[in-house]
Amino acid sequence: MDIFLQQLINGLVLGSVYALVALGYTMVYGILELINFAHGEITMMGAMVALAVIGALALAAPGLPGVLVLGAGLAVAIPVCVALGLLIERVAYRPLRHAPRLAPLITAIGVSIILQNIAMLIWGKQYIPFPAILPQARHTVYGASITNVQIAILLLATGIMLTLILVVRKTRLGRAMRATAQSRQVASLMGVDVNRVIAATFAIGSALAAVAGVMVSAYYGLAHYYMGFLLGLKAFSAAVLGGIGNLAGAMLGGLLLGLIESFGAGYIGDLTGGFLGSNYQDVFAFFVLITVLVFRPSGLLGVRGGERA
């Protein structure tokens, strides 16, 4: 039972990070039908910028409390990532908005490679340690362990996701986003500034990515110029699993993927009597993804041609 609970916690923490990144993919897809493959790299940039700020602060003012230092890191990383997201949209995607759909997909991959190489030039190829600025207190709940950092990730991710849903459902900007997602042309005829809405979507997605990047590097204690690739791939899969273009779907898909990976790696060996081991963790996760897509091609919550964003 305690192992089951522990795997549940592991899966939820991993899943909420996937969900935060998946939201960025799904929002952009919902509005532009573009898969922004550079999104994983924006996550990486968020982690790297925050680390640089935290490292500088740790040198300049060693006595500052950890939460404050982390907050400062986030406060710089979020605007940098937002600016980066807006720049990418303006330079790499907007000129191609009326081009065939394959063209922006290729530029997205190109931007992703460029960002990786920029990060490698600035911060080098080595793994960068995340300073131990947060208190690593550990709590035991029914035999399972949960740390302060894990609790913070769960709370922060839940809060951000609820806020995002409120923004999309209740605000003027949210209404404009939903309208743009349904039909860009009709929305612009109704007086919606489509370019502004698309830019806002990129800005929100990039801000979420920055938060996720800082979370991941604080949780695992390291950052690396290549860390965005795998995270982006997993988050993209989560978005597809939930139904790409659907906000609640991205959250559900992220959490599910985290849980599947966690329980898969934890139990697959015991369930198959050692025939399959934890090396089949990813195979298992993608097997579930394929099975879902065979029966529901538009994902768990995706509605073909229905409401998006």
Place this chain on the structure above:
Amino acid sequence: MAAALLTAACGDKAQQKDGDQVVLIGQASPLTGPQAHLGKDNENGARMALDEINAAGLTLGGRKVVLEMRSEDDAADPKTATTVAQKLVDEGVVGVIGHLNSGATIPASRIYSSNGIPQISPSATAVAYTAAGYKTAFRVMTNDAQQGSVLGNYAVTRLGAKKIAIIDDRTAYGQGLADEVEKAVKAAGGDVVAREYTSDRSTDFMAILTSIKGKSPDLVFFGGMDPQAAPMIKQMKQLGMKAKFLGGDGAQTPTFIELAGASAEGALASNPGLPLDAMPGGAAFKTRFVARYGTIQNYAPYAYDAMHVLVAAMKRADSSDPAKYLAELPKTDYQGVTGHIRFDAKGDLAGGAVTLYQVKGGTWQPLETVQSGQ
């Protein structure tokens, strides 16, 4: 000089210089790129031995011989390694000290073998290097199989671990090491309670560690590199696991401590060979080497010994002809700086040493050195 090179290219491996016979010996290691400092270190070690031999005077077959080194940059790249190996062969070297990396040493060994040129690697540890069965391939460094068997045995007999969990990163190095550890643990009477896998890209090990925790092992062994080992030991602490952590040379790095921070304390890992201070000739070597080249990076003492072993075989055969002195190399019995060097039937270092280290006070401290095969 051009004429000398020309004759060399025609296959005449001995040249005249002031009446003395000049014999070329090759050295290959990465002299550019991220590992350049290690490659230069090997070159310096080999060159120091060569200069000492020349200063002492070398006579083979009744003629005075002067050794000359041809050093080549393989950039730690398998493709470049084959190119420079062919270049060395074409230049007419009679033996090669190198290469540094297993990945470069293995493809190059085929070229040396087909040209009958003896090769001694100071630092390649992959089992595959000598497993190919080339008669020309030797090494003066403990290989991964020897390291793995020492690690497995050490975990059970010296650390008193009965239940052991093994994780590897599915790379040739990590998996090979973990397999050897598993064999040795079982041979020593230990129980492998879990065998889990990850990748060399992962940072999340919570799921497999939770599963391992349920089997309450005394020790967790990880076959892989430091970017995975560091978050792994952190997550073990997060899960409140009391098991000891043991790694191979991929984890025995300063980066591991840097990345794992306070969680690194108490972690155990091995490295093939001896710490310099514990080598039989370590202190004297260090004084001479530092006076000439500055600091010792890592493998210089092994490159130094490798050169001496090669020349000692020439002396016994009384010839620098590879076809003649190659037969003498397997009979090597040489007391070097790094220890007593003998080769087994494959060309591996017989009874190679493995040193165990533990993180104490934020640095790796040597615990003890174990001879493999004991």
